[in-house]
Amino acid sequence: MSLKDVNPVNAAKPKRVAIVIANPAVSTTTGWSVGFWWSELTHPYLAFTEAGYEVEIFSPDGGRCEPDAMSDPRDPSGYSETDLISMGFIATPRLAALVEDTKPVSDLAVANFDAIVVAGGQAPMFTFETATTLHETFVAFYEAGKVAAALCHGTAILRYAELSNGEPLVRGKTVTGFANVEEDFADNAVWSMGALPRDKHVMPWRIEDELKALGANYIQAGLWRGFAVRDGNLVTGQQNFSGAETAAKVIEALGA
Template sequence: MTAVLDTLGAKRVLILASNPATSTVTGWPVGFWWSELTHPYWEFTQAGYQVEIVSPDGGPLTADGWSDPRDPSRYSAEDLLSLGFATSPEHAALLADTPSVDGVDVAGYDALLVIGGQGPMFTFVRDARVHALIAAFHEAGKVTAVLCHGTAALLHTRLPDGSLLVAGKTWTGFADAEEDYVDAYVGQRVQPFRIETEARALTGTNFVVAGPVRPHAVRDGLLVTGQQQYSGTAVARLVIEALGR
């Protein structure tokens, strides 16, 4: 007996991940966070979706060290999904030479997922290409999801009329209490600014957080947001709920 997986008409999701960078605060190399890529990727592919991964500049991607299950810190040692992805030649190849966002045809996708890690705090926050891609998906009526420190981009993403995309919306992102935890764990300040602090300074938007390091995702219309790296599965499931199978 044989089985054929029919992908004709499958939903297509574009995942945007940060290019490698260097933190201006710590001096560390920074990039994307493994679980924020792999956990949604698993949910989407299990739902029969096709997934493509891009980055602003294109080229090879590098993950934050602590997010790697193989890292000597063992901070993410129990993340078996990321371990499987990272050690699978077929999947690791998806990160070896990513396409850039230049020329992305929004019409060819059903949803966008912007993932976090430490990199976006330096690479997404002021990148007009990232903001334009997020706004284009939202304006095209596509489900637009943003996760963890990737939500730094939403502080500055504006629609064609000049309004912030998050105006009038309820959304979430990395919490100040979680930044306190990270700073204490590391023994120094890690990020150049805090998303929650900046978001609460905006007028006409409703930024909410749940308990620290607990899965928390919010859907408001086409916008889906996740609080931190533990929220990737919840975000993906809200996207799937919105799109259907």
């Protein structure tokens, strides 16, 4: 098998990447409004555009998307106040407008793109189960030999992605995603604030546990460390601090 067979990208044209962000939802565990995470969109977007790629933004249902509040650098919590890349994106009207009217994944033609990147945030954990068109599109990228990437809770897609033969796409693959130690940290944070009873968890299930159960070789780099891994044309990033690392692996896989 030649490199061309593995990665059918026309080097004579700018490479094209589809970034998928989650539609707004309400958490069934906390009752909070949840959405996508800014840095998981903006950091890859910057890396790809600086590499000369064309980038389009999609969501499973299309339309206006909402970020998780704590991912906004302007949020009173101050959690993301040092995220100057996201602040620059938000403060640029042309870019900020991109999340106001996203294209539905049903309009995403695999033949027109070289890679798909599924960003996270909290919403994927509650909405991706029914996003069947996204499941099919992600697998179509992978089976076409194109780059299929996901990061943080966007790796929830791997719980549902099945190959044409019915096997889990992730079986036998080395991957990462939001780690149990990070879920523990998040749970303890909301418990300490009294925002959630100690018998409740922020997330309805856990990425690390589910990927292992599906036969993946799950690895991680430790609490809140930027980390991404590539296994062939499958790329995964650990959490919201891994956007640049994930983009770098995608660029590496595309050969430029």
